[in-house]
Amino acid sequence: MDSRKRSAASSNSPSLVFWSSSFPRQPARVLIVEALPPRWSETRTVLCDALDNFLSLASSLDGPCRIPLLSLYAVSRQRECLLPFVQVRGNFARLHSCVEELRSIPSEGCIRGAAAGADLLRQAVLDSLQQFKQYIRHTSAGSQAGSNISVEVTLVTSQPGRSIVHQLEMGLKDADLVSLKRLLVVQIYSTGDWCQDALSPEPAAPSETEDSLMLGTEVDLQQVENTVFAIETVFKAWLQEQGGDREHLHLLLPSPMDSLIPVCVKCDMQERMISPALIPLTPNLGVKTESIRDFLPGTKGSANQSPAPQTLKVIKVLRADGVCESVLYGLPLVIRPTTCWQLDWDEMENNQNLFHALCHTLRSRDLFLLLQVEPAQKSAAGASGVYSHYILQPSPSLSLLLKPVVSRELLLPCSQLVSAQDPAHQAMQTIQSCLTQLDEGFVLNPLSLSSNLYQHLRSRGLLSQPRYPYRSSSSTLLSPVFYKKVILSLKFKLQNYSRQLGMNSKVRATVAPLPSTSAASSSSSLGPPPSKASRPALNFLSSSGSSRAPTRQEGNDDDDNSVLIQ
Secondary structure, eight states, rough: OHHHOOOOOOOOSSSSSOOOOOOOTTTTTEEEEOTTTHHHHHHHHHHHHHHHHHHHHHHHHTTTTOOOOOOEESSSSSSEEEEEEOOTTTHHHHHHHHHHHHTTOOOSSSSOOOOHHHHHHHHHHHHHHHHHHHHHSSSSSGGTTSOOOEEEEEEEEEEEEHHHHHHEEEEEEESOTTTTTEEEEEEOOOOOHHHHHHHHHOOOHHHHEEEHOTTEEEEEEEEEEEHHHHHHHHHHHGGGGOOOOOOSSSEEEOOOOSSSSEEEEEEEOOBBBOOOOGTHHHHEEEEEOOHHHSSOOOOOOOOOOOOOOOOOOEEEEEEEEOOGGGOOOOOOEEEOOOTTSSOOOHHHHHHHHHHHHHHHHHHHHTTTEEEEOOOSSSTTEEEEOOOOOEEEOOOSSSSSEEEEEEEGGGGOOOOOOOOOSOHHHHHHHHHHHTTSSOOOSSSSOGGGOOHHHHHHHHHHHHHSSSSOOBBBSOOOOOOOHHHHHHHHHHHHHHHHHHHHHHHOOOOOSSSSOOHHHHHHHHHHHHHHOOOOOOOOOOOOOOOTSSSEEBBBBBGTTTTTTOBBBO
């Protein structure tokens, strides 16, 4: 009960507890590559290809910095620092040249003994730690790396992994390893090497190994196959958050029947993929599914021009139970048969029947379709462009659901924990009692979910608007009396301007009124107008078919604006 009270007390904090978005706990990275013959000839190409692929991705990522510093050592005839500590982001040219230098290390030469090779690896670890201390102490980037007070060393070897771990533990037990957070030994093996290493005896007893471990330092062994993807997975683990000081989120459950204290389950989160939004080639990766305009290919014409249809090629049929939701990302789009008015009725009816048959077949057989979008144009560097992939999922209605699928390059390592044992009996009773307190629904109805978004946007919009739109030179709000005086002054000037404009621009009527004595006298009193060019007289047809030409006043012969109809 006391432990549950402590859990409930800690659940008073927000349910989701995230680290800062700048990844402050990411350690600096040191990669030590063993390039000793004869195994280097077998692993050189695979290792360099995987490292080059990874660095091209890591150096192009936007967002928070995931690898603050990277250094590379090579151990061949001698230990050599190929790359001192540098920043990874935007530095691919230098990183690529370092990989090519690693690739150029010859694979032929004299074969050193296991003890000599292990001693070179130990010296490389110590050199990297010393270099890290000097970098933090003397460079201008020390303030930036102030939060990264630790470094993680990854050692890649082809020798038996257990033997290397034991020799490193024995050789480093008296060294200053305060800044070393973790030492990872990665053994690259083939099928034959795996069988031999699995049958080899342990190099040290458990008690001796425990005595040789350094306080606060982890020495781990990871065995990977000699393939590009397997080695890429080791490097991509660097991109994941290396926290561990505190849990990521609290999952609050209702209190069980026999207690008033809610149950708090503390969890950690792990990224399954690199978001394509962090890649500069985002449009080609198909991440923009927020609207139809984002999905369709862009046009070079005017903005009002309709974009061309996007072409998705079906490349494979998948079983529905073989698709993992963790590899899907982005917002789904609903696909329906077209109702474009430019299609004739026969074509539209045929298309409707094909779409109906496709939906029915996928739904009845429980199938998905894997689609591929080819790049519209090749890149400037001569590459073939970037492909994007989608899953087409059937629905009970006459529609399909389109979801983007992550590609191999953006997948991150994810270890799925599988337990062969049943949960503890007391924990099962607690969880089941908590779940019985919740309402059970048969259908997820989004209309029953409210996020309070409208109220938040209204309050935010009202608070962001200033009370008075203009400010004085002293950055203080002007009084309403000042605005009233300005409006009255502008109104007075506008009235005077209108009065002057009316006096100087009077326009006479184009058709004179009916003849009368008062009209004639008033017309003669105006005086002769300025001379103008004469124009033809107007003819008006009477109802009897006869016509009479209108005559002009004798005193206004030159005035074409004073026509009298007799």
